[in-house]
Amino acid sequence: MSRLNGMGDEAHKRGLKVKVAILGAGRIARHMAETLARMASDDRYRDLVEPWAVASRSQGRAEDFARRHGIPHAYGSYRELLVDPEVDLVYIATPHSLHAEQAQACLQAGKNILVEKSFTANAAQARPVLEQAQALDLLCAEAIWTRYMPSRVMVDDIIASGAIGQVKAAAANLCYPTTGKPRMTDPALAGGALLDVGVYPLNFLDMVFGPKPLERVESTAVMYHTGVDEHNATTLVYTDGAMGLASSSMTVSSDRSGTVWGTEGYMVCRNINNIEAIDVYDSDHRLSGHHEVPSQLTGYEYEVAAAAQAILSGARECAEMPHQDTLRIMELMDRIRRIWNLRFPFED
Template structure:
């Protein structure tokens, strides 16, 4: 058990913070490091979290990373990080295919984990990782930032208010030209558009539908165009829910898109600008006249919300975060498994 799990009062009395370590030193790790440094300087978070350590497979690279962001500790191996008793929370910032193995190693070493999306490469790995989390009693949560952002609650409020009537259709897309990145095209790393960018449209739809599997999916119609390595280059999926709601999700690693999310109701609709980090929420009437624009609060980087949620959960002794409970993570992984099964796409390690 971590030194802080379930010890909020003790931590506050002793001035202890949740020490965050980053496992991996790639692009997303730099984004998290920037976030942690800004959180440490922000009165809202300064007493909650501390940027503490980074681990990479190369000691020089880790040391350079730590020096760049002012982290006090760096390690040239993941094993050294896991042996450090002062690490409270590990942010796993490696390719999807490594998340389960590394997450289990962290939990077995007594470390809470915040696992970058997608949570694992498939649902079987997700179940294995969540089983270890349950056994160890440690926090294990997926770092899909849109689940934790204030924009989620703002969208939920519009839908719940009935302002656009009854929601009957949803559409979401996210496309970036990122095929030049090896992790995106390599089947051995669980590459492809679906797990990296396609997970966002699926989560957007799931959040609008209320999460928690309240309304089950009855039918999936999907297709994809393969990249030369066999993974999906781009894809389109239609989900039909038990209540008749229809939703479409599109993603690609070859092209750029508007990244919009749309929620269509019987008395109007909502347009969300950039589902990967919602910038504004426009509410329209059935006459297509803009009723109002909802601005999204200014943020540090957007990653701070998931870090703060994880830190608060650790101090409260919780094993999951309310914004992204284990059941929701597993359901999305099962959904992506089902989509890939319809394509006939499997990874070499499956």
């Protein structure tokens, strides 16, 4: 169990910090460890979170990871981490195909969880995790950092201001050459561009348009020789006539841009994976506004802070990425893969 479970506001009053553990010791886990170290020495976060432990399937690897990142506890199995009563929040940083099983194990052990995107491999895996979190009264949140960043509010504010008129369409892309990573090309690990990088363009569109109903979804993909998607492109048509375009790839580079088109102008977001700046143009293509995004530690601090604050306040989901949004995106990616006839081996 977590020592903070059921404390709610009392945890705030006693000045308790949320002790964070990392499950996994790969590349994205290293980024999180760096983030936690910086948060622990930053005046904005030092009284909120505390780096506590890392778990790997190898004791040696866990100890090396902990030593490199200044983490006080290293475990050579995931079970050892789950029985540590000091752990309040587990960040799950393993391949997509493992998320559901590991998330449920953490919840059963009484641990709040922050699960790296994509939340699970499919919606059928996601539903019981979310249901279990609710039943056990534990925090469960998806760690898709763009949902938590200040840039998300900036985009919302620009749209709400009417600067580009009524939003009628948007487009987003994200492409990186990542086939050198085995998890990206292996169907058994839920590989492919969609779940790893394609989830960002879809979330960008979802943040722009919100949870309104879709009239139809059209999509196509080029398959890698292992059978997962190499490139993909998807068109979302909403019942009110708005349209969203999303594309991603794991073998090429792209400009990573997100554009929102309105009746009186448009907005260009540089790098949807971590927006650097937003430019607003009028209908004559004249620059009418330039918006710089605030400096950050690594960008991961926002999701960690949101999860920690939710735990300390007794909330069981993060307002920035509530359960319904996680499930909607998972269902959409299932729908897209059905169009391609792409199923992972463990789904058969």
